[in-house]
Each structure stands twice: as structure tokens, then as C-alpha cells.
Amino acid sequence: MNGSRSTASGRRKAAIVLVSLDSETAASVLKHMRDEEIEQLTLEIATLGKVSSAQRDATVSEFYQLALAQEYISQGGIDYAKHILEKALGTSRALEIINRLSANLQVTPFDFVRYISPEQLTSFIEGEHPQTIALIVAHLRPDQAAMVLSALTPDLQADVAMRVAQMEGARPEVIREVESVLERKLTSFGTQEFSAAGGVKSLVEVLQNVDRSTEKVILERLEEESPDLAEEVKNLMFVFEDIVFMEDRYVQMVIREIDSKDLALALKTASDEVKDKITRNMSERASAMLREELEYLGPVRLRNVEEAQMKIVAGIRRMEEAGQLVAIREKGDEMVV
Template identity: 50%
Template sequence: MAKKKQTHKEELTGRQKAAIFLVTLGSEISSEIFKHLREDEIEILTFEIARLENIDSEQRDKVLAEFQELMIAQDFISNGGIDYARELLEKSLGNQKAVDIINRLTSSLQTRPFDFIRRTDPAHLLNFIQQEHPQTIALILAYLEPAKASIILGQLPAEKQSDVARRIATMQRTSPEILREVERVLEKKLSSVSQEDYTSAGGVESIVEILNLVDRTTEKSIIEVLEEDDPELAEEIKKRMFVFEDIVMLDDKSIQKIMREVDTSELSKALKGVDADVQDKIYRNMSKRAAALLKEDMEYMGPTRRKDVEDAQQKIVSIIRKLEEQGEVIIARSGEEDVLV
């Protein structure tokens, strides 16, 4: 039996649109998208892709245009909520088109949980949640922008800070049922929990983003407690608190101190493949002759395994962290004021 040919006059289902979209992107990009889908979703999309035949340019352009509209609307929602998104879409696309896009988005895609809280002033939100259980606070902070979450974390009682930080770092997946229970406790109702799926939030990267924005005293206090309670987790967080590329944030005097502690062979490996601004920051803090020799070493070294490069970078990061603990260098962090003592 011959496959049924799709025509642009027919109403495409969401699955068919997704299949057309993936085919249009190409196999390389689509395979990366598949890595983030569940097995049943992959099976459904694979089936739909196999059924596709002769996608005409009008179909393809219509699907791509719809996807772009949904992504723009999702971005508006993330920045200011559904009402804000609807207002902007109405101005650019008209009332009916805006309503259609918002309805499609809220019915088929899950907007970010705790959207109403994300637009709340941090000081007001702190009063609202500080008496909640640490796990509830961790769940809420994990969904906030790091800048707002850092303000709230920094204002929590000291005994709660490390507990909440640990819970964010070890958080993996939260079921819709738990999200709904938290919403019930907070006497709020989200409009985007209808999709029966698991939502990812938290994790080490999440708490690292937050800790990078809190003041140094709060950060040190949290890390010290975590070092006692969960040394492995504390070390994992510390490794990610300062990455090699962050060297560009250091002042020249600090760079020069670091260079005196770093082995040249490790430095030449660490600089392989990094952005030019990182390399330039190092070269500017070396003599012309030393910089020239370092460049020669990198050229003669040839292709280097990524693992060797990352190991060398981590060694230098460890040296920087040690020098910071000794007070020899200062790592500027967002939100921190310079204080002379």
C-alpha cells in the first residue's frame, strides 16, 4: 500500500510538524535533540519521520514559521510572563494571532514552573518562603534566575543556607505531583503543570550559578559546612566555581602571581584551544621573550587530547583557588563590593 502523501491543504498534527521540523534541521542536529527526549517520544517521532514523503517548501516554511513564533513567545513568557508575552505579540502580530500562539504554547509546551514567583521582588519572596521546609525553598530557588536566587539564599538564616544549597545541588528530577503540592502549600496555582512529565531543575550547575553571585562570606560559609557534611559534593562545587576561562576576570597583578606558580608545560597545554582573549591575557603578563617561547611550545606540541588540556586547566584552577584561600589573589564576583580592610 502506497504511503499517503501529505498536502499543504491538510491539517498537520503536532507530531507531523515535529517530524517535518526535525527533517528540515538535518540528521546531525536532530540526533542531538533526540538525546534529550524520552524513548517513547523518539519512537513516535521516528515513526512520523518514516511516514513523511515529499515535504513541499510551503509546508516546511509554515512549520518553521510556527516554531519561530512559539520560541519568540516562550522567550517573552520567560522574561515577563504570559500577559507580557500576549501584549508584545498583539502589537507585532495582531490580537487573534497572539491568542492562537499563546493557546498553542500553553496547551502543548510547559511554561517554566513558578513563573509567578520569578517576577516577585526577592525581598518580598524571602518573607514569603523563609519559613518553608528547606526542600521547598530549594525547589523554588532552583527555578529562579540565579541573580534573584542568590539574594534570597544570602538572606536566609545561616543554619538554613548550607542545607538549601546542598538540596539544590543534589536535586535531579521533580514530578508534577510534587510541584503541584508545593503550589498548593503556597496557595498558588500554575497554569503550566498539565503536562504529565518530569521537570529537571537544580543540580550542581544550578547551585554554582547561585553561589557565584552571593557575597564571599555567604559562599565560604556554605562551602565550609558542605565540606564537613558532604566533602565530595563540596569539591565538585568548588571545581566549577571558577573555570579556566575566568582568568580574564583577574587583574594583572594576580595573573603574574599565578604565573610564578604554574609549570610552563602545563600552561602551554591549558592554553590550547581557548579563546584569544584568554591567551592574550596571559601573554600580556609575561615578558616578550617568555611569551614567544610559550607560543613556540604550543606550536611544537601539535594536536593535544582534550582530556590533557582540561587536566592542565584544572591544575591551574586549583593553584588559583589555593592562592585565593591564602589571600594572594582576589577573584571578583558579581554583586560583591570592593572593601578595603
């Protein structure tokens, strides 16, 4: 019952804040809400009745203070937010706000590093133990983790990648200790909430965002160190060479969706099997034009070839997620969907 009253009270306050805004701003806020939330809030506004200026001012002020506190937490953690709010509002009010947020807010471990460039973060952590680096990488956004992983030495890349894949989570005290290490280097720290990270899927998300050269090095090292783990990672990934395992009808769909220049560039370093798979699924005229474009392409940067391959793979993954095709991964003598 208390929870229901609290939710109702929260909706009433949200309604008061919304009607205090101009119509354009209020409409903009509603665009970011789910249909169910919009319906509940609209009903609350409809039954709001008269609101005194004192009640409105108090509610808007409370909303502003909570929003400010949440921003402080994102920037430097709960301790940082508490310190700033105590200076602005006094100890009692600051504790009240922090306690309310702490009860409902889950801050992702290492959330504060999102304000740091991957280059800076790499320079801070590259001297740490590989397990420490793996813990940090596992909690980063995939794109940020990919850039950090790409900047490490090949040996360290493989070591960290394997540790991320084998990670099943970490105890809160371990995460806090590692965060403390970064605090001393970044002068920004907060006690973050525990959340599980790591594992094969986490590594796959990172590998899907790194450049092809880094991906290749890591997969080769994984195969040397742990063939079973490498196979598990590969089964969850779709790489450019896997086009040879796709059904012809799906290859034809992909060819229709990609730019011919990207296709020619991507095939520059491709195996004969991949080239044959592509050309067999094109008309004779289109196939001849592609071969001619490849012949006259001339020397190109490997990075440009890899970017073209990644662009095609990204398109295949998007089409697979949309249910338009099935991307098949190789597994020994059988195919795994």
C-alpha cells in the first residue's frame, strides 16, 4: 500500500511539473516517455484540480534538486554528489535527496569514465594487471571498450579478451577497489552499484566494434590459448568470410542493399571462395562489372578494405535482427544458426 501511495504521489508531482512547463517543452518531455506512462500522466493531469503556487514552487524545486543530484552522481558518483549538495543545501537536505536517489537509482560501475576519452582511459589502465583491465573493459559501452581494446598491445589484447570472455561477474568490493585505483588517477570516484558483466557475449559485443585487424589478432590468440572458447566466440559472431555459408537467396538480398563500390573494396582482400559466392549470385553483366572494377581498383589502404567489410557485415547483422535473413556461422562440419 505504501508503494502505491508513493507511486501515486510521484505521478501527481510529475503532473505538477509538466503543467508548469510551456506546451512545447511539455510535449518534448512526453515524446521520451512510454505510452503507458503518457496515459497515466495524462490521467493524473486531468484529475489534478487546483494547485497552489506554494505547492507548485515546492514541487518544481524538488524536481530540480533531484535532477541536479542525479547529474552530479553521473559525473562523479554518490560521494561527489553528496559533497556538492551539502555545500548548496546543507547536510540534512543533501542526505534526504541522496537517500531518495540511492533507493531507486542504479549507477553502472565505472559510469564516470564515460566522460573520459578512450585514449586517456587506455593510458591510465595499460599498466594495470590484465584482470583489472578486463574488469574495466567489461563494464564499458561496447564502442568505448572496442577503442580501448584496440589501443592495447596484441599480447595484452588477447589476454584481456580471454579474461572478459571467462568473466562471470565480480564482487562489489572488488569493483569498488578497482574504482578506487582509477579515483587516484582520475580524481573522480563514486561508490557504484554492482552489476554482472563480462562473459562471451560481452566479448562478442566488443569484437563487433573493433577494426578487423584487431579482431583477427584476438581471435587467433584465443584459438591458440583456448580453442573451445574461441569457437564459442566465433559461433556468436558473424564475420565477413562467413558470407560463403549463407544461403544464395540471402546473399542476393545483401548484394541489392550494398553499394557496388563498397562491395568491390571489401572483396579486394577476400578469399576466392567469398568472391565466387558473391559473383555467382549476381547477373552476368553485374558480375563482369564487379570483376572489372576490382581489376582497376589499384592499391588501396587495408584500413579502407576492412571498413568496407565491416560496413557490409553491419548491414547483414541489421537485416538478421530485423528477421529479413538468417546469417549462418561455421562450426566444424555443420552449420549453426
